[in-house]
Amino acid sequence: MALPAQLASSLSAHEAEIARLEERSLDLALPGWTQRLEAARQSMADKHAAERRIRAEVDRTALPDLVSLYTSGGRILRQEIRTLLRQHPKVAAGLGMAELERTQRPAGDALARRLLLFVMKDGLIDWRDEIVHLDAIVSEGSKAGADIAGLLAEAAALASDTPRGARPSVRDTLLARAERIGTE
Numbered sequence: 575m576a577l578p579a580q581l582a583s584s585l586s587a588h589e590a591e592i593a594r595l596e597e598r599s600l601d602l603a604l605p606g607w608t609q610r611l612e613a614a615r616q617s618m619a620d621k622h623a624a625e626r627r628i629r630a631e632v633d634r635t636a637l638p639d640l641v642s643l644y645t646s647g648g649r650i651l652r653q654e655i656r657t658l659l660r661q662h663p664k665v666a667a668g669l670g671m672a673e674l675e676r677t678q679r680p681a682g683d684a685l686a687r688r689l690l691l692f693v694m695k696d697g698l699i700d701w702r703d704e705i706v707h708l709d710a711i712v713s714e715g716s717k718a719g720a721d722i723a724g725l726l727a728e729a730a731a732l733a734s735d736t737p738r739g740a741r742p743s744v745r746d747t748l749l750a751r752a753e754r755i756g757t758e
Contacts, residue, residue: 575647577654581639585662588632592664595621595628630672632665637673644694645732656696656734666695681718682725685711689729689748696734697744708751726752 600610644655659666670691674684688711698704715722730748737743742750 575643575651577643577651577658578639581636581643582658584636585632585658585665588628588636589662589665591628592625595625596664626672629665629668632668633670633673637670640669640694641690645690652694652732653734655694659695663699669695681715682720685715685718685720685722686725686728689725690732693729693733693744693748697738697741697747701741704747708747712751712755723752723755726755 600607600614640655644652647655659669670687674688692698692707692711698707712722715725726748730745730752733743733745733748735743735745737746741747
């Protein structure tokens with residue numbers, strides 16, 4: 575199974591559109607920037623709304639295909655998807671957020687989906703954000719009585735085993751977290 579070219583081109587188009595919407599032309603070094611900021615308030619609100627619509631469209635159109643390919647594909651296809659998401663960081667940053675906001679999944683299903691999105695993105699860019707993100711998932715799962723160690727191990731089975739610079743691989747990170755939970 576191969577990564578469909580249409581999916582990659584769709585993500586590229588969405589990435590470019592989000593980048594265009596995120597452009598800010600406000601120079602804070604020039605005098606009067608606060609007045610220009612106030613004048614641009616509605617334009618910025620419109621851009622934020624457009625960006626939310628694009629992210630919701632990505633979650634509606636591309637995310638189901640990405641998830642299906644990732645979960646049913648082999649190691650090589652999963653690596654291609656992780657690479658694709660690394661090449662489209664603006665799309666990847668919000669991937670799944672609109673979906674998670676609009677759906678009410680049972681606790682275990684929602685946590686499994688969040689972990690799947692986490693492994694698809696090969697973790698988070700900032701290690702501190704990654705710790706906070708995983709802590710939130712573990713906390714929510716514990717409160718809901720979910721088998722957190724089991725969910726982490728399932729997600730680890732689909733995760734990359736390639737170290738991320740000085741950080742361990744996502745697989746090792748998840749397995750270490752699952753092991754810690756098992757000993758608590």
